Amino acid sequence: MAESKSGLSSMLMMFAFILVIFMMFDRGLREATGKTMNYVLYPLIGFNNAYPILTLFLAGLILVFLSTLIRHLFIDSLKTAKIQKQMSAYQKELRSATLSQNMYRVKKLKDMQPEIMKVQAEMSTSQMKPMAFTMLVAIPIFLWLSTFVSSLPADKIIMRAPWDAEFNLMHGGPFTPWHLFPQWIILYAFMTMPFGQVFQKLLKAVKYRKILREGK
16 A cells, blocks of 8 residues: 555656656746636736735745645655654764774674665655655746736836835846846745745644644
8 A cells, every 4th residue: 555655656756747847848838837827826916916026925925835835745754853863873873983993883883774775765755755746836836927027017027126226027136147037036035935934834833733632
């Protein structure tokens, strides 16, 4: 049963990766995805183009929450913390045995390395699983935001900011190499980045509270 579930999860991950790759490199699919997302997101947070900064902020919150939720569902944080603690203890013990030249202990610990490496590889694989599904959520939202910002009237694209009298959302940002990314992406990142940690802590608190209740 566990193998079947793992196989299905791997198949879904591969499908998600393939779809993401097509979405990134196929212009027609990108445009179609952006337009499709417009039917969903514009009525919710478009505000008839009246408040583009608020739209960017809310779209960012949706993306950050969904990506955090995906990682929370796919990664067992308790198991990951336990494995990391075991890895740290193993490395500490191996280092101590090597420094004290306890060759018998060193040999015993090195004999355990294949199993340790296997557990470490499984942990790395489990942490990579959410990546495809996160991108499958993130890319459509970014494609929609790009469509949304590029369709804004001129008086909404250019605005006043404390650091710039004419802050143009479509101009290349000053903090990116060769100004490749438009300023709306930088603004979006600064506004929403801190909320990832907030959502993660809230989800963990709910999970741990449930575990403690079940343990009573």
